[in-house]
Amino acid sequence: MKPEDCTLYHSGLKGAEAFFGEMAEKWGVKEFVFTWEGRVPDRARNLIVLSEEELRRGDISMELVSRMMNRNYARPEKIRRVLQVIFHMVNKGYQVFIVGEILEDGNVKGGTGWAAQLAKLFNRPLHVFDQKQKSWFTWKEGSWVKEIPSISHSSFVGTGTRNLNDEGQKAIEELFRRSFSD
Structure with a gap:
């Protein structure tokens, strides 16, 4: 490719x-x-500002999100927009790459975990570089496989953590090199 x-x-x-x-x-x-309107991302190349109507297409019950991810959100309205945007990302992108941390319960830490959940629900190829374990994992048949x-x-x-470390950065660099070098 x-x-x-x-x-x-x-x-x-x-x-x-x-x-990335x-x-x-x-x-x-x-x-x-x-x-979304009013949010200025750190990187804004080919920016798509989602309308209120488009954001609503990615809406989901915060109760359901909390149950699926085994966590409670103290400020659900603040995270709602983030989850709505993640829906649009995963809906458009077929393969999902995440840099972060896989928790003991199998979920991915933070808001990024919603991208992982959607990838599973949409049956998308899902790969996570766990910065603590310093290794890539792929979701296969209901479990994480190195x-x-x-x-x-x-x-x-x-997508992934805002706290990208050297190992995570190297993993992304190598992903692109592996994928596109002749």
Whole structure:
């Protein structure tokens, strides 16, 4: 697959998403950043500002989200917009790459965990680089399996922690190199 035939979707937050965007630009991958009115992302290349109507298409019960992810949200209205944007990212990108941490219950830590849940629900190929374990994992048949992925679909999501460390950055760099080097 050629990088110019691929498209990356993310929301432009600092950390993993901004770095995925930098690598997309470096490799010549098209990039689109989702946001909402009034939110200025850290990386805003090919910005898509979602309308209130579009955001509502990605809406879900916070009670359901809390149950699926085994956590409670102290300020559900604040996270709601983030979850709505994540819906649009995963809906557009077929393959999902996340840099963060897989928790003991199998969920991915933070708001990024919703991208993982949606990828599972939408039956998307899902890969997580766990910064603590310093390894890639792929969701297969209901569990995490150690596996080094490549970008193998023309549309993909790059998301993850705002606290990207050197190992996470290296994992993203190597993902692009592995996927697009001749």
